Amino acid sequence: MTEVGLYFDLRNPPHREGSAARLHGFTLEMCEEADRLGAASLWFSEHHLFDDGYLTQPLTFAAAAAARTRNARLGTAILIAPLHSPVDVAEQAALVDLISGGRLDLGIGTGYRTAEFELYNVTDRARYSRTDDMVRQLRQLWSADGVTPLPVQDPIPVWLGYHGAQGARRAGLLGAPLLTPNHESWPDYRAGLIEAGHDPTTGRMGGGIQAWVTEDPERDWPLVAPYIAYQVDSYRRHMVHGTDQPLPAPVDPARLVTREPRGPLSYFWFGTPEDIAERIRGLTEGAPVTTVYLWASVGGMPEAMVAEHIRVVTTRLAPLLR
Template sequence: MPAVRPPTRIGTAVVLPNLHKPAQLAEDAAVVDLISGGRLEIGFGAGYRVPEYDLFDADFSSRFKQVERNIAEVRRLWEEGGVTPGPIQSPVPLWGGFYGPRGARIAGRLGIGLLHISHEMYGHYREGLFEGGHDPELARVSDLLPVILADDPEAAWPRVAPHLAHQMNTYRQASVEGTGRPRPPLLSPGDFPETPKADGSWSTLEILTPEDAAVRIHERTNGLPVKHLIFWASIAGMPDDLVVRNIELVSERLPALLAESRAAAGPRPAKVPAGG
């Protein structure tokens, strides 16, 4: 008899609670959890664009204090019945989509998952867990991996690189709007490295075979309490045939290879702060 797969989870990565009323966000999320049969996971973030905050009359300079307060308020509304109907899940799995030390500690203090795979940030996350009085054994991490799978990465790279340049230029230009800072120079396809960085960290984007991806992912996640991985389906409108093949390889080939990679390498302990 074939194995029964668990129900597919759905979620956000990320929604910005600072641009919503907590009650509105709590109620909307509860409805989604009800409609989906209890399959919702929510990734929260602080955002990075000044114009978005200006549109909602929100204070960009205090966004990290606000996001911590608003996430806590959403959870309180669910726990105390402040909105009805409530979600099916209790609790709804929450994630903090933060890439820096301050955000990692916020996720820890709140006792939610960290939506960033990084051994360095994991240390700050655990510090936050201790600070918030949470059991460090409840730590969990996830992330959107900068990986596209292809049968022939060398052939795929020049077809994807222009789309990656467009994506990165869009983010880079948007990040300085409303700040008074000069616009960064536009990137071109030739500005991206085609091989992993020397320190083993992720490049901006890596196009890999499923076999190589399994090894890289194991190297980057070993010792961390990874619950699931998130992948790009497409990079800024890249060619359809590459999109379809990427989805096929991620969903049909990669899971078994990751399991084999973990079994072959064996676990290594995570690096934790001295206080942990």
Template sequence: MHIGLGLPIADPVALPEWARRAESAEFSTLGLLDRIVYDNPEPLVTLAMLAGTTSRIRLQTEVLIAPLRDPVLLAKQAATLDLLSGGRFALGLGVGGRDDDHEATGTDIRTRGRRLDEQLAIMRQQWSGAPFSDTCGPIGPAATEPDGPELLFGGFQPAAIDRVGRWGGGFLAAAAPSWAGRLFDLARRSWADHGRPGAPRIVAQVNAVLGPQPLVDQARTAILDYYEFSGRADHMADGLLVTATQIRSNIKQFEDLGADEIMLYCYGTDPDQIDRFATAVL
């Protein structure tokens, strides 16, 4: 069972320190979320910088909202990050659901699922090295693998989870253990239904904080603000894990469900949490 850290977004300048300390503590992965209309660092730019400050730890988006972006440019950025990080990058993708992000990017929220599938076809073609069209040649650079970076798909509906098998990626579940199991089963069924060998990589994500009460309060306030649009902000904040016992229990439950990795997503900005998490779970 691998343990990764989701990076806080409130203090981007501190993230290189987070990356170095997380790698030194032997966490498996650094994750970063995506928004457009929000005060967060752009994830691909930020992870590219963190790739240069680390040498071992994996990097992944959790999740990047692909329908907001041009697929050709996104494919080029992802291949570049994958190449320059030595194959340490996983491209976690989702469709999002916030009207303001789509307004700001001039995209249609009503067609975001179909657009993601169209984007995936374009990106896979680009990563294969094939010409873009009869009049336009290949677009490099080549990623470290012929199919491009590892893909992870976030989502809760069967149609979204079925992309795991259709496109050959892993599954990222931001869900409590009590109902994540059925999502994992859908991802595995999609994998089998599409004739994929082996099994998909299953990644769980939980919100966690370890530290004094002011830090816990800071994390809770950040969660409430981030999820305000959803109508479920209180529910998300109430699910925040605040003790080592709670975190270890969640890890054990996800391990029993067959997860390969759990990402402890941090909304508190104190980097000393890294040492506390490492003491608690590593």
């Protein structure tokens, strides 16, 4: 059984109508609606210095969502570990867990953008080992001699947003759940679990699916395609921000929807609930994937499109995978 959740980044690009304040309020309304419709989880991302107002503080927003929801788990996907103090993360995460009654999943990763490390005045050197260390420190900080108050969960699950064979093995060595839904990572993840003496049956995987689900693909493709293009182009443009690398060429969304996943920006599926469910089954087959999540909104979509997508994901796609 694979549970299905939704993913939010709070982009407010110039082509979107409405203020940033309205967007934040509307997103909380959509979290509440998704929770009412049975979404298994709600996830919040982190980036800095994006020109479209990308969410910068996922735990702060998760606390607000915790107060507006009752059942959905709340996750960070991901919090950029090397930018933050382990003590600060431990305390903030504990607070979200308390407000939510024990519903937090803390996803952390290394980060990759030069501009973000410069903004926080920290080095990007050894960022993988520093992220590994945060897992160990958080577990210690949530013990009896750590921070107060303690979270509800003992401990809060700390997922590692690692990609590739080496990242999967690192997560396994730490006995941490792996935040990728691709079954190709399972052998290396499993090997790491066994190498470190962890029971491989305790392994858990999950993660984001780049996809848009619609009841009527022919009708909706001309409406959705420009937002997919904006979203992927924006990531690619900000990836080289602060470096001497040239701006990447614009993507063709029609080609993205036909590609198989080789990384988060290599594809963006588009199709009916049945089509997307089948693709997700193929991507996760044979791996201990317990949860996946899809974008609620892509590239600053109008509110009506976001609300409809949340309805289709929660009431049409989720039952097919559950």
